[in-house]
Amino acid sequence: MTRTNISMKETFGLNTQIEEISKINSLSDLPKITSLLLPDGYELLPNTSELFELEFAFYECKFLTKDEVVQRGAFFKRVDGMPTHHYIICSNNSPLIWQGRSETTKSYFKEGNFSTGYATHGLFPYRGKFHPQLIKGLLNILGISTEDIVLDPMCGSGTLNVEASILGINSIGIEKSPFCVLMSKVKYEALKVDGALLSSILNNMHKNYKTLISSKKLHADFSCHDGFKPEKAITLLAFLDAMGYARRCSKSIDMLFPSVLKRYTVQINSFIQARDKLDLKIGNARFEIGDARNLSLEDNSIDAIITSPPYSFAIDYAENDRPQLEYLGYNVSKLKDEMIGLKGKTRKEKLANYFDDMDKVLSEMSRVLKIGKYAVIIIGSNDIQTGGIRLETKVEETAVKHSFVLDQKMVKPIKGIQNTMKDEYILFLRKVK
Ligand SMILES: C[S@@+](CC[C@H](N)C(=O)[O-])C[C@H]1O[C@@H](n2cnc3c(N)ncnc32)[C@H](O)[C@@H]1O
16 A cells, blocks of 8 residues: 555544534534535435544545555545446345345445445344444544554454455454354455356255254364365355344244345355455455453454454444354353453443453553554443443553554434444554553
8 A cells, every 4th residue: 555645643633624623513514514525526426424434535535546546445426537346346246135124124225334334244134233334534634554464353244354354454363253254254255256156045045054053063064174165154054043043033943044145145146246346365364262351362463453443332243243153062151251242240340340450451462563553443432331430541551551642533423222322432543652
């Protein structure tokens, strides 16, 4: 990546223009705001309506050349009339993806077409996952190139890894929940499959379903212990997705599985068509079941970290995924003991454990990151469930103890879990020694 000759710190110093924008209460005058912020020739994606999106678009313009915005920009439709790769990838989404779903779901997917519902991100609806478009924007703001290696030590459904791979960047994903590791691997491996494999998935659907539904223990063939088998793993994830869906809508897995699996193949097919048209080189991603408090990585080996700690006061990840974890043969109670934010009986005890664990995570992040590089933490704030303590402030204070300085802090409204979390903070922490 050839970064335009402006440093990230300098760009963050250009905040005056952004501040002017934030004084405008309504974004209805978007053309005026856009002309104030962006040079001629840059056309934003449809549905751009949030202040943070404009902020990101502004930074992408500052950091990337025009060609780079076309190849890796996350917030633009066209530059000088040339459609961006992001626009092409998202526009290739087949309407079949939301066929048979409720009107609310359809409109959610359609609205999220450019931000959440593209590539393989929609394969399993993991609660509390990153906003993929934002992650692409962050990789751009941080100036990450294909020579770099990025890490998410609590990777959940692997959103960072999928986004990095689409841009040809190598990445590592570490996660405590074995189900999340499976999900991340599938979302990543599905970026690399071909059309023949998708046909085979559909041809073998009934046979594979019989095996999955009949065995009490996960059938060895699907377990991925002896190497990852994309056909089996994609089918297994669709099966586990149907299992969760069945629990939520009181229908049988039997009824739901075929349509979930078909949707998976359509979604993957939409991406691989765009991939081949644009000749994208997919970056490598490596996943591990591990602990963010004790990373199995070398000191000073990572070029950027983008992560989001558990919103454990809003979401109990282990409980949410109990049916899938139990089906895969894992002990949920044992897992809960090792998951950040879930330990403790009272709220006070839980909070104390949470901050103690976050101290360890930040210490490990600082150890593995190269000096001068960034760890970006995305954290929801909610001072009702924390008894008035602001999580982002506490994380900032802890980060400073571990050789980080806070260069920038952005705010983004949360759409999905508004009843428990209102805003998310994006903290740009630079390791200084
Ligand atoms: C907010 S979610 C991350 C979501 C992720 N960014 C995504 O896009 O899907 C936080 C994750 O931290 C994981 N986690 C909890 N305790 C952990 C630990 N000790 N080590 C690693 N991961 C952990 C949870 O399982 C959960 O998936």
